[in-house]
Amino acid sequence: xxxxxxxxxxxxxxxxxxxxxxxxxxxxVLAGIVSRSPERVKKEIxxxxxxxxxxxxxxxxxxxxxxxxxxxxxxxxxxxxTANICRFVNTVxxxxxxxxxxQYFEKVNTAATASGKVSVISTGWxxxxxxxxxxxxxxxxxxxxxxxxxxxxxxGGLSMGHSDALRTIAGVLDxxxxxxxxxxxxxxxxNGENPAFTPxxxxxxxxxxxxxxxxxxxxxxxxxVNMPGYFAPYKTTVNFVSAxxxxxxxxxxxxxxxxxASGITGKGNPAGIEYRCQWGSNPEATANILVAHAxxxxxxxxxxxxxxxxxxDIPPAYFSTLSKEELLKHWx
Amino acid sequence: xxxxxxxxxxxxxxxxxxxxxxxxxxxxVLAGIVSRSPERVKKEIxxxxxxxxxxxxxxxxxxxxxxxxxxxxxxxxxxxxTANICRFVNTVxxxxxxxxxxQYFEKVNTAATASGKVSVISTGWxxxxxxxxxxxxxxxxxxxxxxxxxxxxxxGGLSMGHSDALRTIAGVLDxxxxxxxxxxxxxxxxNGENPAFTPxxxxxxxxxxxxxxxxxxxxxxxxxVNMPGYFAPYKTTVNFVSAxxxxxxxxxxxxxxxxxASGITGKGNPAGIEYRCQWGSNPEATANILVAHAxxxxxxxxxxxxxxxxxxDIPPAYFSTLSKEELLKHWx
Numbered sequence: 001x002x003x004x005x006x007x008x009x010x011x012x013x014x015x016x017x018x019x020x021x022x023x024x025x026x027x028x029v030l031a032g033i034v035s036r037s038p039e040r041v042k043k044e045i046x047x048x049x050x051x052x053x054x055x056x057x058x059x060x061x062x063x064x065x066x067x068x069x070x071x072x073x074x075x076x077x078x079x080x081x082t083a084n085i086c087r088f089v090n091t092v093x094x095x096x097x098x099x100x101x102x103q104y105f106e107k108v109n110t111a112a113t114a115s116g117k118v119s120v121i122s123t124g125w126x127x128x129x130x131x132x133x134x135x136x137x138x139x140x141x142x143x144x145x146x147x148x149x150x151x152x153x154x155x156g157g158l159s160m161g162h163s164d165a166l167r168t169i170a171g172v173l174d175x176x177x178x179x180x181x182x183x184x185x186x187x188x189x190x191n192g193e194n195p196a197f198t199p200x201x202x203x204x205x206x207x208x209x210x211x212x213x214x215x216x217x218x219x220x221x222x223x224x225v226n227m228p229g230y231f232a233p234y235k236t237t238v239n240f241v242s243a244x245x246x247x248x249x250x251x252x253x254x255x256x257x258x259x260x261a262s263g264i265t266g267k268g269n270p271a272g273i274e275y276r277c278q279w280g281s282n283p284e285a286t287a288n289i290l291v292a293h294a295x296x297x298x299x300x301x302x303x304x305x306x307x308x309x310x311x312x313d314i315p316p317a318y319f320s321t322l323s324k325e326e327l328l329k330h331w332x
Numbered sequence: 333x334x335x336x337x338x339x340x341x342x343x344x345x346x347x348x349x350x351x352x353x354x355x356x357x358x359x360x361v362l363a364g365i366v367s368r369s370p371e372r373v374k375k376e377i378x379x380x381x382x383x384x385x386x387x388x389x390x391x392x393x394x395x396x397x398x399x400x401x402x403x404x405x406x407x408x409x410x411x412x413x414t415a416n417i418c419r420f421v422n423t424v425x426x427x428x429x430x431x432x433x434x435q436y437f438e439k440v441n442t443a444a445t446a447s448g449k450v451s452v453i454s455t456g457w458x459x460x461x462x463x464x465x466x467x468x469x470x471x472x473x474x475x476x477x478x479x480x481x482x483x484x485x486x487x488g489g490l491s492m493g494h495s496d497a498l499r500t501i502a503g504v505l506d507x508x509x510x511x512x513x514x515x516x517x518x519x520x521x522x523n524g525e526n527p528a529f530t531p532x533x534x535x536x537x538x539x540x541x542x543x544x545x546x547x548x549x550x551x552x553x554x555x556x557v558n559m560p561g562y563f564a565p566y567k568t569t570v571n572f573v574s575a576x577x578x579x580x581x582x583x584x585x586x587x588x589x590x591x592x593a594s595g596i597t598g599k600g601n602p603a604g605i606e607y608r609c610q611w612g613s614n615p616e617a618t619a620n621i622l623v624a625h626a627x628x629x630x631x632x633x634x635x636x637x638x639x640x641x642x643x644x645d646i647p648p649a650y651f652s653t654l655s656k657e658e659l660l661k662h663w664x
Contacts (some may be wrong), residue, residue, distance in 0.1 A: 266619075
């Protein structure tokens with residue numbers, strides 16, 4: 001297997017996670033980092049080239065990547081970057097604004113199809129692996145509905161996408177958003193009720209926000225709780241905290257989640273499917289999944305495929321470093 | 333979507349489960365049943381044609397199936413049937429003798445490639461969905477190992493493959509095999525030890541056997557505990573019971589299982605992935621999965637693909653009745 005050359009586009013928490021993940025994936029090598037602020041990144045990184053993200057043709061020519069892993073946020077970064085970058089190189093991203101995925105797919109698919117590149121969109125935990133588990137559960141239990149829950153533990157799970165969204169609000173210096181599953185709703189699914197939940201029936205959102213000294217906290221709160229898609233559909237609690245308190249109590253990235261489906265087989269035998277994950281570091285989890293999808297993107301491209309893909313379009317073996325022979329012999 | 337015409341080949345517990353499952357999958361229709369004993373099946377079935385399994389060209393011509401779901405046992409039926417039937421029609425099967433899968437794949441792949449048909453092999457719970465979950469966990473957590481455990485409850489889980497294997501032994505009139513997970517081993521995996529288990533470290537096997545009146549029970553016991561692949565690697569307990577006791581206490585098909593993997597992300601953050609299922613009817617569970625794979629087999633064939641496939645080779649969307657637009661809009 002020839003080594004896959006990876007460019008990391010965007011050097012935040014997920015980008016750092018991708019760098020760490022590449023160390024654990026011997027079939028891949030970091031070709032370089034591209035950023036909107038290369039000088040900032042160069043303070044931390046000296047062993048690989050760091051180039052300006054907007055100079056796409058230049059860094060593609062210079063770094064010769066097989067794939068770029070796009071690590072920007074879903075609110076402002078990816079909607080602008082992905083369709084441009086996939087004109088020149090295969091890409092993978094974790095665009096996570098669920099309600100906008102169809103339009104995002106369409107835009108990226110048009111660009112990637114025209115350029116003959118592969119662009120795997122919206123992968124990570126959810127959308128991503130959880131999407132796949134929901135579709136599989138529904139396929140194997142027709143008539144059932146599969147549900148994704150996050151933050152089953154006492155402290156909930158940290159959502160990077162929602163934290164990013166908070167930080168885009170004027171007057172917000174820093175913020176973390178913890179998602180809490182509503183356990184009574186999980187019980188309803190396990191009981192086989194196949195309930196028709198609104199998003200707000202399944203989760204609550206708890207925000208810890210550091211506001212600028214002169215910021216209007218009421219205005220920030222209103223902007224948060226009314227943000228479409230991210231917060232408007234949920235019971236949302238906004239707590240203003242000091243930068244010190246945020247760092248001390250809320251600096252980790254723990255995350256956990258559950259996909260759960262109940263249904264019947266045949267004429268009424270009960271059936272249940274559950275998929276759980278627990279992560280010490282949510283961005284590193286996303287990074288690990290992005291890296292496996294980067295491998296798949298290169299394989300798809302090597303087959304002459306082009307356009308936008310999601311995890312639903314990719315055979316599972318494409319994520320693995322293992323050979324077909326090894327998979328048949330030891331993993332079936 | 334045009335309706336998929338399905339032939340069910342073999343009318344045992346899984347075959348009955350497939351018939352029930354087809355009722356819940358409105359994109360499919362039962363074209364007929366083929367059996368080695370059509371007269372026996374006709375006593376139960378009158379609404380569709382029942383033909384002789386060995387007359388393959390005749391029933392393919394008469395029933396015009398898009399796919400045949402092969403519901404025979406792995407020990408004697410499928411090794412002989414699959415490579416013959418896939419010369420004439422796309423097939424799906426649940427061949428579950430793990431150690432023989434590479435040779436089985438090779439033989440079926442040669443036949444299906446020559447005939448231009450698609451043959452999806454070795455699907456169901458394990459091998460099948462559990463295989464996929466093991467490979468995905470390993471891909472997303474490099475360096476981890478993913479493990480499959482069965483029968484976590486007090487009564488264990490009923491293994492159809494192993495029960496079939498028992499019934500092939502001379503002097504055995506009927507039998508059930510319950511698999512029991514060794515819980516201390518699950519705990520080792522959850523603790524992140526990534527242990528190197530032998531099969532016998534993970535499961536025990538408990539057999540309930542009805543022997544013929546004149547049978548040599550010691551000989552049967554010896555034949556069971558020494559059967560390669562199925563029983564030899566495990567601590568196996570053989571209990572001889574009456575036909576009445578077997579029917580009263582062991583006639584259900586409950587089943588449950590767990591895939592569990594622990595590892596790290598980055599430089600040492602803990603990570604855990606678990607996939608669980610619980611089934612009131614194991615053969616109906618296998619049947620539901622076979623039916624979803626039959627849909628995928630037809631789609632692969634419609635794309636001009638040919639040869640043998642496992643679940644690892646199939647994009648998850650191929651199992652679903654939902655359109656691409658619906659999946660992007662509501663399931664990602």
